[in-house]
Amino acid sequence: MPCSNVSNSGVLLQFASRIAVNAGEKNLPPLHLWQPQKIVDIDLSIDHQGQWFHQGDPFIRTELVRLFSTLLRLEADGNYYLITPNEKVLVKVAEVPFLIVAADVTTQADKPVIQLATNVSDTFTLDTEHPLRVITQANGEPRPYVLVRDGLEARILPQVFYQLVELAQMREEHQQTCLYLTSAGAEFQLGCFD
Structure with missing residues (x-):
């Protein structure tokens, strides 16, 4: 399935807002219930040292990394994605997340x-x-x-x-x-x- 390329850094904040609304309050969100078909690529990656990056810039806010980590899923295609009810965002992982x-x-x-x-x-x-x-x-x-x-x-x-x-x-x-x-x-x- 093709990925849409999004370069606007505002998309990351919009995505974080959608995640915050859809995430569970205390437990992990119900990722097993979410099966979105739309794939988005906003150039997210995790390096060998566990550092998260967006378009080559490291994440500074640890709360955002924690939030995103709760939505991470490894799928059968071998790729990692951040999952929401409406879309999944490709995350390139160097080794393990x-x-x-x-x-x-x-x-x-x-x-x-x-x-x-x-x-x-x-x-x-x-x-x-x-x-x-x-x-x-x-x-x-x-x-x-x-x-x-x-x-x-x-x-x-x-x-x-x-x-x-x-x-x-x-x-x-x-x-x-x-x-x-x-x-x-x-x-x-x-x-x-x-």
Whole structure:
């Protein structure tokens, strides 16, 4: 489906106004109910560091980034869109849309529970609904991700990942030492080494 190109910066403010009217008050908006066919391209993007841009200029207002982040959806075509009842706005995402910027560990029933926070103020528990996965890059460095919601992932920043590694337990498997992290009764492998 073709995208209409819009260069007027006022369109961004109009779009934000429509979002504010259509968004839920306390919870996330009901994106699953909205299936707009009209696609708009106003040159929105998110870089590798989670910074949002409009026509190459970084967003300054964190409230606007938070608002837009609640309307973000990854669709079957592999593209990210901001969804409203009437239209969807293409968002070019360099890697994943969010970053994990903090982790807090508590215990419940003598079991560790890890709460994670994103750069757009989402907070959630690392568990089976929000699993962690680690990709080993070509240089051998781990690249950890966690599912935030509805197919949207966050990359875990290195300082947070190192905090999680310190909480992990070692286990010998297939002549390797593997690190496992437990949270809310779920177990996640962080990686293995010789």
